[in-house]
Amino acid sequence: MGENSIIVPAGRAPNLVGVIVTWRAITHQGLTRSQNEDAHWVTHVVEGKTDTESASRYIFAVADGLGGHRGGAIASRMAIKAVKEEFHAWHGGAADSIISRAMQKANQKIFCVAQTDPELFEKMQTTLTIAILENDSLVIGHVGDCRLYRMRDGQLDVLTRDHTMASDMLQLHMISAKQAAGHPGRHQLTRSVGGDPFMKSDSTRQQVRPGDTYLLCSDGLWSELTDEEIRSALQEDNISSGCEKLVRFALGRGAPDNITGIMFHIDIVGKQAGIPFTWRTLLGKG
Template sequence: MKENSISQLKEKAPNLVGVIVKWRAITHQGLMRSQNEDAHWVAHSVEVKTETESTSRYLFAVADGLGGHRGGAIASRMALKSVKDEFHTWHGGEADRLVGRALQQANQNVFSKAQLDPELFHKMQTTLTVVALDQDSLTIGHVGDCRLYRVRDGRIGLLTRDHTMANDLLTLHLISTEQASQHPGRHQLTRSVGGEPFMNADIIRERPLPGDIYLLCSDGLWSELTEEEILVTIHENDISSACEKMVRFALRGGAPDNITAIMFRIEAIGPQAAPRFSWKRILGRQ
């Protein structure tokens, strides 16, 4: 290829605007379950807007199914299909509407399926937490007891609220934090996808910063680890190694439930996030 041709292609190459992320996802059946009723999905899309600009966006989702040997696995995968269908129609912006529609459609689909054969799909439900990253915003859609943690400036915070009996009692100040951690209703859901014909979902918005690390996980992971243990593990420089190490720690704790973890770090945000286009790099001539 001639040098002037390379220069022309370089000029036409669109600059990436949005967010750059490093991520790792792991799921494990656990040590006591006969199948994995967890499901997860990660999607990244780059859409060319003009000859000089393209946008980058991500979506992360975890669902933890319940309701019998077959029902839980079907519910979690049906919920994620609803998320995928909505994501494929998304062209950026209004992320709260995207995740809201995805959760409501998932609820309708799972509930309708359970009504077709109540004996086979008795109490078929799932939790579902969706995280949409677009430009410089992060939007969370949440139902159930999967969790999204954020580590920023060396501190860990929980961004979602468990929809469980124990946590509802804690919110009403009827029990203490210590009592909630041992309460028999710790994993008894008060909200789920597919449990009722109409569902109330939490929609949470926040502004991510470069260097932020997020952990999206099912209760099979967080119930085996303290926040301090999660924080120590997340401080690993390599996201992939940190995610693997966290799952290993949960397995050592006995892992009576399925385990799913998605960890991602915000590398950069905005138009300055795009690496400079280089045909030398593409052609292996760094």
Template sequence: MGENSITMPADKAPNLVGVIVTWRAITHQGLTRSQNEDAHWVTHVVESKTDTESSSRYIFAVADGLGGHRGGAIASRMALKAIKEEFHTWHGGEADRMISRAMQNANQNIFCVAQSDPELFQKMQTTLTIVALDNDSLVVGHVGDCRLYRMRDDRIDQLTRDHTMASDMLQMHLITSQQASAHPGRHQLTRSVGGDPFMNADITRHETQAGDTYLLCSDGLWSELTEEEIRSALQEHDTSQECEKLVRLALSRGAPDNITGIMFHIDIVGKQAALPFSWRSLLGKG
């Protein structure tokens, strides 16, 4: 798709409050799995607040299903359905409450379906990580072992904590970080969506800055990469090319699991003239 722009007279161009983001999302079945139990969703809304002001909001989400050939794929897609339903009633503000409701609804829906036919949907669960960008804040809802990385000023930070046996042992200082990286419980979940009638989700808020680059991904991607490889990709601003590069690296190493990665770069934060603008950025074409 070519890059197109729309120009309006300056006195009629609304101010845009929020963020402008460039993003790329890729999912792959992997090289050994018979189907892709990962699911992801990206959406962007510009909503008019007044005659002279509009707000910009984004949602990025990744779910990694588990619990059998059929159940995992159903669970991950049910989780995203709950997010979409909640998002369509959200008009900005209190993103933490919106995310909390979406995650709790996802948990209840998946748990009830799993209980309705335990033989067919045995241990049907999913991980789920949601990122909401609203105005100058980024809110994260997280259960499981998908990860959100942020690159800012040449520093990489992991903004989520794995809910796994190895990570829990590391938090309790029972093992070192080096031992955790090779621990047999590295992928053994201690929290999931749909595993129990009540779920404890991590919900955190972070301030955004222009120039930030993020990677939201399932464990099928990050487990095949080194932190230095992720750092190198996030230091570049071509989100499309770098996201593809990370997926190719994982595939070159055998990709035993499904792979999903969403990379996004914060171009603008705050109040800006919304037009002229590039549909290429709004549509996530890096």
């Protein structure tokens, strides 16, 4: 759980190329599960490109181990570990490639572990959604039914597609959006990390704008909320308050699943002149 922004020593800093973001992450076991099978990770680095210029990069990731399976918690943590390993080894290059390698590494490792003890790790799988924010682009890799929402100029959009039976049927125009919302296959995954030796993931790139607010969350959170509740929380001035509000809504409805949500707001995009940095300026209060 945490809220963060860039931390740079006071003094004159090099020109920053990229973004300044405020974020908050919350995870909760829920009210009926015996353990938390969700895992998440947020990190931020500022890399020096030249003596006078630096680049800012963020990564947000959420994995949701399949509920009811003994290996779900292990699978989600293995997936996040794979993301960390690829990110820490990243020394330049396309974010799309990093996400693809992290996804495939997670799938291979989880699948191989599941084969070592089928009785213990039967159907050991996880969902995984990764978002890398670099310069003015948000690159998204996605498998499963975690969701990435975006609030922009009062408009709420879902930037990922659920890999579920209901969602697939909706894509094929076999059912309506209203039917999909209450369909028994709403949470029946058709794609996951670790379920098969070969995995297909979705990848997309979005341009970010100052003022955008995003929510990356597991289905334990979004399935308990209405679009209006999500829209209202993403329009909060304070990221922490908005994120906490969503978790309170889910807990108030019994929270039958694990809950994980990461909310982040785009404060600044583009080159910023080298100015004295303080906590107030970094948090947009200077």
